[in-house]
Amino acid sequence: MTACLLAWLALAPLPPPQDVPEVRQLVTFKFSPGKSREAVALFREEALPLYQATAPMLRFRGFREAESPEPLDLIVVSTFRGMAGMDASNRTLRERAEKANTSMGELYARIGALTEHHRDEFIEIDPELSWGSTDTAPLVVLVSIRIAPGKSASYEALVRDRLVPWEKKLGSELTGSDGGPFLLSSGWDYVRLIGIATLGDWHRYIRDQRSQAFWNELDGITTQSKEIILAPLPELRVR
Numbered sequence: 001m002t003a004c005l006l007a008w009l010a011l012a013p014l015p016p017p018q019d020v021p022e023v024r025q026l027v028t029f030k031f032s033p034g035k036s037r038e039a040v041a042l043f044r045e046e047a048l049p050l051y052q053a054t055a056p057m058l059r060f061r062g063f064r065e066a067e068s069p070e071p072l073d074l075i076v077v078s079t080f081r082g083m084a085g086m087d088a089s090n091r092t093l094r095e096r097a098e099k100a101n102t103s104m105g106e107l108y109a110r111i112g113a114l115t116e117h118h119r120d121e122f123i124e125i126d127p128e129l130s131w132g133s134t135d136t137a138p139l140v141v142l143v144s145i146r147i148a149p150g151k152s153a154s155y156e157a158l159v160r161d162r163l164v165p166w167e168k169k170l171g172s173e174l175t176g177s178d179g180g181p182f183l184l185s186s187g188w189d190y191v192r193l194i195g196i197a198t199l200g201d202w203h204r205y206i207r208d209q210r211s212q213a214f215w216n217e218l219d220g221i222t223t224q225s226k227e228i229i230l231a232p233l234p235e236l237r238v239r
Contacts, residue, residue, distance in 0.1 A: 020082035022058070022125040023183065026142075027118055029074040035114040036073045042111050043076065044235050050096045050104070051238045056080060056088035062236025066139055067199070067229040075142070075230060083122075083183070122183040123191045128160045131168055132176020137195025141202060142228045144188040151221040152181075155190065158221075162214040170208070173201050188226075202229065 031039050043062065051060045059079040065072050080086040090104075097104050112118075134140050147155045159179060167174055175195035182188050196202050209215060 020084070021127075021180070023080050023083055023086065024123050024125065025078045025080070025086065026121045026123065027076050027078075028072050028121075029076075029111075029118045030071055030116045031073045031114050032116050039111055039114045040074065040233070040236065042107065042114075043074075046102070046107055048236065048238060050093055050100070051078075053096050054089050054092045056085050056092055058085070058239065060236070060238035061135075062233040063140065063230035064233055065228070066231040069226065069228070072228070074233075076236065119186070121185050121188075121191075124180045124183055125178050126156075126180040129156065129164065129179035129192075130177060131164050132174070132195070134176050134178055134193050134195035137175040137197065138231070139196050139198070139202075140230045140232065141192075141194040141196060142230055143192040143194065144182075144185070144226045145190040145192065145222060146187060146224040147189050148221045148223055152189070154221055155218075158214055158218050159192075162212075163209075163218065166209075166212060166214075170205070172197070173205060199229070 029039065040062070048060070051057050057078055058081060059077075061077045063075045063077070078086075078089075080089055093104050097107070145155075164177070167177060173196070175197070177195065178193040179190065181190055194202075194205075196205070
């Protein structure tokens with residue numbers, strides 16, 4: 001029975017690539033004092049040419065802190081078609097680096113030597129919890145959310161059926177939002193990435209949201225949230 005099941009799994013067709021959710025890796029850096037410029041230069045001059053030649057990496061973005069409750073210097077966001085896409089990207093990156101007579105391990109070690117600490121997180125983007133685009137927004141708010149145990153279905157229903165439709169009606173206040181569950185985090189459950197133009201837009205958004213009928217329900221199942229406002233770095237952009 002087990003052998004038959006394994007044989008069926010081996011022969012079963014993989015889901016179409018477009019049916020595999022986007023996965024984003026968020027790496028947050030706090031560099032040693034005075035080392036931010038050097039680290040960003042390493043990404044720009046040595047990593048980006050390799051990323052540009054690596055098709056399984058769908059997109060790469062860099063962000064600096066605009067406003068944050070915790071110190072950070074840089075967040076880089078890499079997008080893949082599922083975690084398998086990251087595996088394929090890593091293989092391709094190694095091959096590209098070898099052809100360029102370098103190695104990704106050596107490059108990341110040099111970046112690491114400039115770093116006080118960093119944090120890796122992975123999120124899965126759920127199209128039903130997302131709308132519009134954050135990619136051209138002047139500012140992006142990164143919201144990490146922890147919800148009460150057993151309330152995942154309630155949270156997703158509130159975001160999908162009430163929060164997202166309300167956001168779509170706000171007009172130019174928001175450019176869009178991306179949402180989904182964390183696959184790897186330090187205790188957070190969900191993330192939302194919200195595109196805004198100004199800090200004033202964010203203030204209006206928060207005030208307006210608190211006046212909506214769904215707010216008490218959403219607030220009641222949210223045990224903690226953390227908001228970081230980021231500004232994109234055009235020099236760290238691929239595709």
